[in-house]
Amino acid sequence: MIRRVRTTCRARFVSLGRVSVTIRHAQPSDYGRVIQHVNAWWGGREMAPMLPQLFFLHFEGTSFVADDGDGRLAGFLVGFLSQTDPDDAYVHFVGVAPEQRGSGLGRELYERFFAAAREAGRSTVRCVTSPVNESSIAFHEALGFEVDRVATDYDGPGEDRVLLLKRLG
Secondary structure, eight states, rough: OOOOOSSSSOOOOEEEETEEEEEEEGGGGGHHHHHHHHHHHHHTOOOGGGSHHHHHHHHHHOOOOEEEETTTTEEEEEEEEEEOTTTTEEEEEEEEEETTTTTHHHHHHHHHHHHHHHTTTTTEEEEEEEEEEEHHHHHHHHHEEEEEETTTTTTTOOOOOEEEEEEEE
């Protein structure tokens, strides 16, 4: 049975040391604001095709956008509840503006997702990253993720991925 999930996570003002942001559920209208930054935030890599608009249309309740005090996009997290495994939730894409990195915003976005996953009865959060992205692996481990395995050809020939999981307490 598929049901629409709307968590009780409301927009919330968060002070993260040197930066103050408002974190709220993503809306379809946020897609344009997010997608225009994706390639630049990844150092010019062509990442935008990995984030189609459907995520903003169908996963509002488990996706989040952070705006700084001036209303500029500071970060986002796109995640969803697994339709295959009722214990799992999945983080598909996370981005933090380069000037906000190190502020704790990435951690706060994940904490919001963890809360939404728990509220929906999920006990495990999963995500993937590239084996060469050592900073991503370290960040996820600092959040309590563990490496489940390295999957050869996960995203096609030569596209290995590190599969990460976090058990929610």
